[in-house]
Amino acid sequence: MSVHSALEELARYRARNKRASQEVFEKGTLILQKNGHKKMGDEVWDFLEQLALAAIDVGRLEVADRCLRQLSDKFPQSPRVNCLAGIRLEASEPPETALKYYSDLLEADPTNVAVWKRRISVLRRMGQMEEAISELSQYLDTFYTDIEGWLELADIYACCNQYDYSLQALSHTLLLAPQNPVYALQFAETAYTAGDLPLSLKMFLMVIDMTDGDETECLSESTPLGITVRAWYGVKLCTRRMSRDPQLVTTSASGTSPPRHAAILDELATERLRVAYSSAGKKGDIAQGRGIVFSWVASP
Amino acid sequence: MVSYALSHRAYVKIFLHAAKHPHRPVNGVLVGSASSSGVVDIQDVIPLLHHWTSLSPMMEIGLDLAKGHAECLGLSLVGYYQACERTDDAALAPVGERVAQQIQNQFNDAIAFVIDGDALGSGEAALIPYLPQPGADAAPWRPPSFDPPAFTPGSQVTLVNPASPSHAVALVRDNRLHDQFGDFDDHLEDVTIDWLSNKACIIPSV
Numbered sequence: 137m138s139v140h141s142a143l144e145e146l147a148r149y150r151a152r153n154k155r156a157s158q159e160v161f162e163k164g165t166l167i168l169q170k171n172g173h174k175k176m177g178d179e180v181w182d183f184l185e186q187l188a189l190a191a192i193d194v195g196r197l198e199v200a201d202r203c204l205r206q207l208s209d210k211f212p213q214s215p216r217v218n219c220l221a222g223i224r225l226e227a228s229e230p231p232e233t234a235l236k237y238y239s240d241l242l243e244a245d246p247t248n249v250a251v252w253k254r255r256i257s258v259l260r261r262m263g264q265m266e267e268a269i270s271e272l273s274q275y276l277d278t279f280y281t282d283i284e285g286w287l288e289l290a291d292i293y294a295c296c297n298q299y300d301y302s303l304q305a306l307s308h309t310l311l312l313a314p315q316n317p318v319y320a321l322q323f324a325e326t327a328y329t330a331g332d333l334p335l336s337l338k339m340f341l342m343v344i345d346m347t348d349g350d351e352t353e354c355l356s357e358s359t360p361l362g363i364t365v366r367a368w369y370g371v372k373l374c375t376r377r378m379s380r381d382p383q384l385v386t387t388s389a390s391g392t393s394p395p396r397h398a399a400i401l402d403e404l405a406t407e408r409l410r411v412a413y414s415s416a417g418k419k420g421d422i423a424q425g426r427g428i429v430f431s432w433v434a435s436p
Numbered sequence: 437m438v439s440y441a442l443s444h445r446a447y448v449k450i451f452l453h454a455a456k457h458p459h460r461p462v463n464g465v466l467v468g469s470a471s472s473s474g475v476v477d478i479q480d481v482i483p484l485l486h487h488w489t490s491l492s493p494m495m496e497i498g499l500d501l502a503k504g505h506a507e508c509l510g511l512s513l514v515g516y517y518q519a520c521e522r523t524d525d526a527a528l529a530p531v532g533e534r535v536a537q538q539i540q541n542q543f544n545d546a547i548a549f550v551i552d553g554d555a556l557g558s559g560e561a562a563l564i565p566y567l568p569q570p571g572a573d574a575a576p577w578r579p580p581s582f583d584p585p586a587f588t589p590g591s592q593v594t595l596v597n598p599a600s601p602s603h604a605v606a607l608v609r610d611n612r613l614h615d616q617f618g619d620f621d622d623h624l625e626d627v628t629i630d631w632l633s634n635k636a637c638i639i640p641s642v
Contacts, residue, residue, distance in 0.1 A: 155459070193459070261522060294490040297530055325491040336493075366494070366624040373493050413627060421628035428504040428632070432497075 137163065139172035147179070150186055157193035160186060165199065181207060188220055192227045200224055215241075219250040226254075231262045249279060256288070265296055276308075283309050287319075290326070299330035300389065317346040317363055324370055333374050333384045334392040337401070340370035360412040368408045372433060375402035379436075406433045437592065438470075438545045440565070442478045444597040445638055449481045450563070451604035452637055454519040454551050455614040457486040463532065464619065465499065465539065466515035466547070467506045476514055476545050482506070482632055483619035489518075490531055498620040499538070505632045513539050515547040517563070523553025528566045528577050536577060540568055547593070548577060559602040561587035561595055603639075613637055 142163040149156060164187035167173055173180045188203035204224055207217045218241055226234040238255040241248060252275055259268040269292060276285050286308045293302035303326050309319045324339030344367045360368055375398050378385045385394045395401060410430065413423040423429075446466065453462050464483035470476050482502040485495060503513050516536040520526065528536065528550055540546035548566040555562035565586050569575035586593040595601075607613040616636045618629035630636070 291490075294488075297490075322488065322491075325488060325493050329490070329492040362625050365627060369497050369624070370493055373497055423627040424623065424630040425501065425505065425632045428501050428508070431504060432500055 137166065139167055139170050142167050143172060143176070143183075146183060146186060150182055155193070157190040160190035161194050161196065161199070164190060181210065185216075185220060189223065192224060197224070197227060200227075215245060215248045216250065219248070219254060222251065222254055226258065231258050234258050235262075249282075253285070260292060265292060268292060280308075281312055283312050283319075286312070287322075290322070294326060294329070299326055302326050303330060303332075303390075315346065317343045317367075320346065321363060321367060321370075324367070327390075328370070328374065330389065331384075331387070332389050332392065333378055334388040334394050335390045337371060337374040337378075337395055337398075338392055340367045340374065341401075343367040344371070359415045360408050365409070365412045368405050368412070371401055372405035372409060375399075375405060376436075409433050438474055438476060439592040439594070440476045440478060440547055441594055441596050442563075442600075443468075443480065444595075444600045444603070444640075446478050446481045447561070447563075447595060447597075447600040448604045448607060448639060449483065449617070449634060449637060450517050450549070450551065451556070451601075452608065452614040452617040452634075453481075453483045453486075453619060454556065455608045456617050457519075459521065460486045461489045461519060461521045462486045462619070463489060463495075463516065463518035463535070465502050465513050465535075466517060466549075467502070467509075467511050468514045469511050470514070470543075470545060476547070478514060478547075479511065481517065483617070483634070485621050486619060487621045494620065494624065495531075495535065499535070501620075502632070512543050514543050514545070515539060515549070517549040517551070519551035519553065523556075526550050526552060526564050532566075533577050536566070537568070557605060559605055561601050563587070565593050607639065613639070 146160060146163055146167075149160060164183070167183070168187075173183060176183060184203040184207050188200045188207070191197065191200035191203065201224070204217070204221060207220065211217050222234055222237050222241070225237055235255065235258050238251050238258065241251045242255065256268050256272050256275065259271065269289070272285060272289050272292070276282065276289065279285065286305050290302045290305035290309070293299070293305060303323065306319065306323045306326055309316075310323060313319055320339055320343045324336050324343060327339060328336035344364055347362070347364045347367070378395075378398055379402065385398070388394075410433065413426045413429050415423075450464070453464060462483065463485055464481050466478045467480045467482060468476060468478040482505065484498040484502070488494070499513075506513055516532060516539055518528070518532045528548055532548060532550070536546060536548040549563040550566060552562045552564050564579050565582075566577040567580050568577050582592050584591045587595055617634055618631050620631050623629045623631040
C-alpha cells in the first residue's frame, strides 16, 4: 500500500469516526516510517491523534507516547490533548488515577466536554453504574443535543436490564435525528425487549419505511437488503408472537394501539424474507441458510 | 458425572469471534451431542451477536435458526459462550445466564463458557466454564471448582486437541483468519455471509 492511499484511507476513517484500530495502526506506522506525515500540512495533528488512539487500542503504548509528545509540544495545555493524555493514562494506570486526572481537569475547566465524557466512561468501566448514570444525565441536561451521550445512556440502561429507561433515552435520539433508521431500529429492538410488542412492531415498520428503496419502485419488485432485512425479521417476530399470545397485542406500556392488520403484516414479512433469501446478492452470491430461514418463516 | 470435550473447530471459532471484535461483547451457541459414555461432545459453534447484545429480538431469531441448523445435522444446542466487553470482566449474567438457561431447558447438561480476556493471547485455553447450580431453578450459574481444573488432563472439561489455543493465536496473528469470520449480526447486513457454518474458517487440526 502506498503512502498516498494510506493517507486517503485514514482521512476517510477520520471523517466517519471509524475505530478499525489494527488497520489504522499499520497504515499510520507505515506513513511515519516513510515520512509521509511531513507532507500533510495541518492535517498531521489529526493524524497523530488518530494514530495515538489506535496505538493505545492495540497495546503499542510507546507509539502512542511518541504521538502524544509531538501533540503536546505543538499544543501545550490544549483541552483536546489533555483528554488524549487521559486516555493514555487509562491504558496503563488504575482507573482511579484516570478519574482523579479528569476530575482535576474539570475543576479547572468545567466546559471540557470531552473530558467529562471520558470521566463518565471510566465510571462505567469501574462498574459504578449509578454514578455514571447520574453524571451522564447531568451532562445531557446541559448538552442535550449530544446524540452519542443519549445512545450511551440507553446502552447503560439496557445492560442493567432497565429497558424502559433505555427507551426513554432513545426517544431523545429519535427527536434529534428523526430520519436515522439505525436509531429507529435500536428503538424497535429495545421496545421488543421491554415487552411492548405493538410499539416494537410500529418502529420496525418505520425502519422499513425509511430504508426500503425508492418509492417509485413497486414493493413486490424490490429485494430487501441490509437493515431492511433485519427490520422484516423484527416484524415477523412480533406478528408471530402476537398471534401465539393474544395478550401481547393489547399490552403496551407506551399505550400504542394494537396493529389492525397483524395477519397481513405477518404474510408480507414472510414474503419479503423469502424474497431476500431467494435473490442473488450484490456480487451474485447466494444467500446462506436459505432452507433454515424458509422453515422458520413458514412455521406458525 | 458428565464431562465435556471441546473440539478444535469449536475452540478456534470462539477465538476468531472474540478476535474479530476486540472491544465489544460477543456471544454464540455451542453445538454438539451427548454420547452414551456420558461425554458431551461440543463439535462446533454458531456465533450470534456482537452488537446490541442486551437486546433480545435478534438473539431469539438467531437461536431459533441455529437450533434448526443443528437439528438438520442431527445435533443439538448444548451450550452458550460469550466474551465480555472488558478483559477484566468474566461474568455470565445477566444476558448470558438467560440464554444459557433457555438452552439448558432443552438440553439438560448444557454448559456455558465465558472468554477469559486476560488469558486470550497466552496460548492457554482462555475459557471459564459455567454450570447451573443444583437445587433452585433460579440459582445463578457459577464456575464450578473442578478437580483437576478445567482444561487440564483428566478434568471434566477438556480440549480434544490441547494445541487448539496456540493454533488459534497463530491463525489470527499470521493468517488474519478472523477477517473471514461472520456472525448473525454480520449476516443480517448481508445474507450471503455464511454464519451457520463459517466454512472458510474450518481448519483441520494439525
